[in-house]
Amino acid sequence: MxxxxxxxxxxxxxxYYVLEEMVKENPKIxxxxxxxxxxxxxxxxxxxxxxxxxHLYALPTAPxxxxxxxxxxxxxxxxxxxxxxxxxxxxxxKGANINAKNWQGHSPFQYACSKGYKDIxxxxxxxxxxxxxRDNRNDVPLHRLASMGKSDIMKMLFDSKAKIEVDVQNKEGxxxxxxxxxxxxxxxxxxxxxxxxxxxxxxxEEKTPLDLCxxxxxxxxxxxxxxxxx
Numbered sequence: 001m002x003x004x005x006x007x008x009x010x011x012x013x014x015x016y017y018v019l020e021e022m023v024k025e026n027p028k029i030x031x032x033x034x035x036x037x038x039x040x041x042x043x044x045x046x047x048x049x050x051x052x053x054x055h056l057y058a059l060p061t062a063p064x065x066x067x068x069x070x071x072x073x074x075x076x077x078x079x080x081x082x083x084x085x086x087x088x089x090x091x092x093x094k095g096a097n098i099n100a101k102n103w104q105g106h107s108p109f110q111y112a113c114s115k116g117y118k119d120i121x122x123x124x125x126x127x128x129x130x131x132x133x134r135d136n137r138n139d140v141p142l143h144r145l146a147s148m149g150k151s152d153i154m155k156m157l158f159d160s161k162a163k164i165e166v167d168v169q170n171k172e173g174x175x176x177x178x179x180x181x182x183x184x185x186x187x188x189x190x191x192x193x194x195x196x197x198x199x200x201x202x203x204x205e206e207k208t209p210l211d212l213c214x215x216x217x218x219x220x221x222x223x224x225x226x227x228x229x230x
Contacts, residue, residue: 006028008032008040009043012044013047013049019052020055030056030059031061037069038069041056041063042078044056045075045078045084045087045091046081046082047082048082048083050090054090066096071102072101072103074096075091077111079091080115080117088123088124092123092127098129099133101133105135105137106135107135108124108129109129109130109133109141110139110140110144113145113157114148114150121156125160131160131162131163132164132165138171140170142192145157145188146179146183147176147179147185154188154191158191166192166196167196167197172204172205173204175201175203177192178212182212186217189221193221
């Protein structure tokens, strides 16, 4: 296997002991970067290969725990995308930046929320991840949860000790309540209202959350808030 033909993804799927022998034959495996600027460490994280990841980071050739690929994704971001709590825990305990962002500004916590990985969301909250972290669109995790209807994860955030900002506006001026209303996510909309979300804030198109609601949800919200229907 020549250095320009190393398939890091395939290698990361190998049996641990088989890979160990391959590394002895070709040590460049440990430092080779593929076309995505990924090392085998990235692929091990993305594959959820916790034992392999531990071994790789125990070697003297180990790179920074926060080494980035060509999308600025760190091993922790990739482990989170996989949903591997064991890899996530290992990386955080090794000092990985829990609030790292890729080229789109997406963080591990945002991915854990949008993917619905409750165990990882809970772990990140316990480790002090920023629940109001913004991406390049100025979306916070709550925007994602509201638009995707993930009321169970949203409840986890509100039940935690973290201070959750409910009226954050993204680049379009939309709050999480705007998105929940626009997408008809009733449970999320009601939960946001219970936590004090405003129905008065206008987005850049001068629309309030109520303006974006379909009639049934608009009536529900008005009933909940004691507003007379038109």
